[in-house]
Amino acid sequence: MNIVVCVKQVPASNEVKLNRETGTIIREGVASIINPYDSYALEEALRLKESLGGQVTTISMGIPSVAGLLKTTLALGADRAVLLTDRKFAGADTLATAYALAKGIDRLGSFDLIICGKQATDGDTAQVGPSLAEKLGIPHVTNVQQIVKIDRQKICCRRLTDTGEETVELELPALITVVKDINLPRLPSISGLRKAQDQQVALWSADDVNADPDCIGLHGSATQVTKTFVPTREKESERLLGDARQQARQLVDRLLAQGLLSLSEGKGGGESHNG
Amino acid sequence: MQTDEGETISGELPPLTMPEVKNASGYYLKQDMDLIDLFIGSEGTLGIIVEAELKLLPAPKALWGITAFMPTEEAALRLVRAVRGEEVDNLQAPRLPKPVAIEYFNCDALALLRQQREHNPAFGQLQELRPHYHTAIYLEWHGNSDEELYQVVLELGGLIEACGGNEEDTWVAATPNDLEQLKFFRHATPECVNMLIDQRRQIEPKITKLGTDMAVPDQELIRVVDLYNRDLAASGLESVMFGHIGNNHIHVNILPRNLEDYRKGRELYLKWAQAIVAMGGTVSAEHGIGKIKTAFLAEMYGADGIEKFRTVKRIFDPAQRLNPGNLFENGGGE
């Protein structure tokens, strides 16, 4: 079973602080980590490898320093790691990212399964997985919470939907995106770190993967950011004063006056009596 | 000492011999000391802090935490001593930089965690504890770069193997999320203990957790762990041990199942206090004396020592108004 796991570098905290006066982002001390959803993808791949044999390859697209993060995937047990890194990849939207990853995966050789996190915590678009499956011409299923069964030909997964769950069977090769309930990712061990120390992360440029320059990076992106702005917040606001009791009393007064509360309908739970 | 109101407080601080260990028992008294050390840890008996200015240490550029699971308790103790740079058997130990923390979780603590992980969804996010993990040692290093700590951890790996462990049986955390997991693991033991005691108190409200807080000098570590183990085995009491082994400061938590256990546990506690004082240790290294452990403090410093503490208290609190009954029984007030 050859498995490819797509990973992305994201800021460790998505609650990036904003300086509201200048509208700028305070970046001090924000570490970079593997997108947490991708950790579940990697863990699932490692477990499949442990039970079925085969190879796990991690792949990412990003700036050269992402290689350090890919090294961590080697320490966790991935057999090889590839970083697509090239100025020409910069500015990619999800379409151009999926294309670049597809070209990288083409160069890797044959695979049975691709696992991605359901989305990245920085962009939350959840688009690259399905878009990549399309570029590779393979079926996909999103939001997988359990791999029920897998053999050489097929994978059977349970996936979350808006209203419950579904059991879906896909012919391999296929792509799945996983949610966080699927497993508990392991931590690296010292022996893993020792093994990874001697392994190299392959750095591939756009030319290395025969990427069409018209399909990668900002130039190959269909979408463009035309404007960014700090959300405007213009609301009349009243700060209630006093201790907890006083504030609570004032709030209830105001909500009653606005007609937002109706106390006579016995909403006081079991203790209130109508009449 | 001059107060803000211009009042002068004067007095003679008596000399005291304190144990050479991490200590939170009684007043801190030393020749040519900074008076602030007298107030810190005085348990509110000398004054009330109304304003404090804190000096912050710079946050480390890199912080790594490692949990090593050792196959036996002896191997775990060897690792602790080797990491501290002590001579251990014929071990050719590399010199590691000093860790900022060395923590310990004995086999009973791991067994309790395994059990809770299985049955309590609140601990579902705990990493799997494999059956051959016997004793856990958590180590933390601060450094200037991840590369630097990477090398430290590789050397630690060699040391783990030399002490009888396996590099594979380790968790290394270098990112905020992974560190959070190790923190969750460390905090899970006392949380499990508290939950268990809460359950038992519903049946027998008179029992409480019996948690020790004693520390001994480095050279007594092996002896004190041995003492705990022997006494606990002989008593048949249920217990877990965990804590700050880097300072030879292990919390023994006795988990009484009934009043009889509770009584036996209290006896053991007093016995250990005497033994630890004899080893040159302290009866409380962290949590303080309060009102419940005043007998232990008397055990540690004798009637003489307690009288010295009373003298100090009279200098600052002649009317004996502040936290009466903490550290020692009131007496000799004006």
Place this chain on the structure above:
Amino acid sequence: MASIRVEPAKCVACGQCVGACPFGQIQLQDDVATIGEGCTLCGSCVSACPLDAIEMETSQSASVDLSDYKGILVWAEQSEGQVKPVTFELLGEARRLAEQLQAPVAVALLGEDMTTAAASCIHYGADRVYLVDDPRLAGFNDEIYAAVMEQVIELYKPEILLMGATTYGRSLAPRLASRLHTGLTADCTQLAIDPDSRLLLQTRPAFGGNLMATITCPRHRPQMATVRPGVMRALSPDAGGQGQIVQPPVEIPETTRIRVLEVCQTLAEDVDLTAAEVVVAAGKGVGSAANMQAIEELAQLLGGVVGATRPVVDAGWIDYSHQIGQTGKTVSPKLYIACGISGAVQHTVGMQGAETIVAINKDPEAPIFQIAHYSLVGDVMEIVQALIEELRSRSAISSR
């Protein structure tokens, strides 16, 4: 290759771009802004520069003849013949956009026995329904649906395609966009038409949700966007609405590599969060899982339901179905009480449509207070308890 350039003659080193760069890649050197190697060409600095001194050079040639594409298409998601409410919400928004574009609104409806469903789409504002009614389309299947949608789009060439950001929509939309080689913007919170260029201006939270980004798709068609349920407003249905039902000549694939073996409906659709008039929401600031009980009680006293932020759901204090925000539900109740919620944009995009917002937080500087109508500062649980007691005592009086 695309590139970004600072025009030294125009740059006065005001530093606006330095702060605007979400990646910290701009420095002022010798009184000129200099862009570092880690630049991702996101374009934040271009819009931040007050002097137009930063230029992003991209190729402007379109890959297709854009003028061939007209009108708005909405994918009508349905389940067992019932059209999902998000479809009607998108139709409401599509009508608004269509007015500016002077173009028709159509829906693509795929399923089995869809006649009633088709009529409901017309009632909610569709000029046309492209109906593909076939047993093979009864259940959702990414592969088959993508193939049919591709043909519908090639036949009718809409300039805009809107889809609900539901589980299926978020799965199908990127697959389709990738196949059509066009742009897709996920989870838009606002849509508008640029009057000069006719481009769809798609606004969504970006860069960890602290900034909003307006995104366009200038050179590819259709311009695709997904929108979460509850974000847009449906028109009131007009039973006399006129529309045309068209059955497009499409081929439905005979085979598929995806088979749905079992469907379990375990969750009540949308809990009742999106429809609730009162939402009491908890953030990490409530402190512990145990405190959720008081939040629940407050919600009950107010006749409302409990919502939560992502960290609270991640911590396992409450089920995901209660999550509000960019990766959860969007709510617009009459009254929203935010307890211990700092107010990160990821959360506020899911609730800023609330009519009255009450914020309770211990940090007076918390961003939530900037969108709140009533601000209560103090220990969150203490205030929540005080509110519970106040409500209890008042309802006891009023019901006497």
